[in-house]
Amino acid sequence: MATDDLMTRVLGTLGDDGPPPVEAIHRLTDLAGVPESMTIAEVADVLDVSPHTLRYYERAGLVEVARDGNGHRVYDADAVRRLVFVTRMRLSGMPMRDLRHYVALVDAGEHTVPERLGLLVEHRDTIRRRIRELTLSLTATEYKIATYGGATGPDVQGPNGAAGPDVHAPNGAAGPDVQALNGAAGP
Amino acid sequence: MATDDLMTRVLGTLGDDGPPPVEAIHRLTDLAGVPESMTIAEVADVLDVSPHTLRYYERAGLVEVARDGNGHRVYDADAVRRLVFVTRMRLSGMPMRDLRHYVALVDAGEHTVPERLGLLVEHRDTIRRRIRELTLSLTATEYKIATYGGATGPDVQGPNGAAGPDVHAPNGAAGPDVQALNGAAGP
């Protein structure tokens, strides 16, 4: 188990088009059953990142990890939770820089809560904007797919290879084809 | 005008939460009113990328652009349309590699339409998956924001600076706080 990441696991439990259920969040990171302490390999497996990446995150100051007698890393529950948070935020596109800032605030104490909230709100807005962008791109792509080879109109140009001027249109046939993504007026 | 990109412009016309209207796609790239040919500066302005980036795309083989008597680039309508397509695909996360592949197919002639369709479908699925990931991250982030400073429970730890063990929790107060993103059970 745990060869796929948390995100994939939860997404798998969701209908591909269902609404975003808050319950999924709980299911998302059910750390119950996670041992008291874990090795780097175990954590890497659970989070679906490489041990290299975990060391990198530690070097970057995102988490502190204790060592055992042999100098090996020992991840306690707090460290694992922190790393779950970190990997989730990375997955949602938060830059390392911001993440460093955030965890620095966390380590600085409770009086930084307002600033942390500000960062979260900012990040939320970033995600929202990104989703809207992607939704639009998705619609455009779906439209392009749908009209590809739809009404196969007049063939404007034969196979032209490398000869002609800059050819942008995949074909002269599927009229609204590239139009949908490339501009020009209606279908 | 045109200091903001196409995406931003269309997003601006959309309600922040509205459904993805197909009509937006048409509005999205209304190239009517675009001159017969454009300079690199004009294209850069319209697409909200730098001239540097446009030259880079050309070097990368994504578009061919003619030169005038002075050796300056002259973008015709086809080139501009191609670049609109390219920038949109880039914005939706398609890697340069795939884009190169796609336009190579376009230039190779109409018999590559099926393969192009395959690429588009693949890209569509990638966008969909990404949207689902982001939606989940959004829900998690919103949950975290909502519960921040909710029930301000017992203060677990004072300001600890750099001293203590690895602290992951922003505070002991907002119980479900980090839990929402970090794991553990219910609120």
Added chain:
DNA sequence: GTTTGCCTTCGAGCGCGCTCGAAGCCCTAG
């Protein structure tokens, strides 16, 4: 004429986020 300004080519450099390799330590299995 000279200055301003935008264009050209070319190759180098950068920021990000990993990713890897080398050299070495420790433990366990055979």
Added chain:
DNA sequence: CTAGGGCTTCGAGCGCGCTCGAAGGCAAAC
């Protein structure tokens, strides 16, 4: 005893997508 495997640190390297600087051309403005 030896071999194997996984861990450690450190610093270097990489893939991506730009981004920039240098050196120079040409044209219009002053």
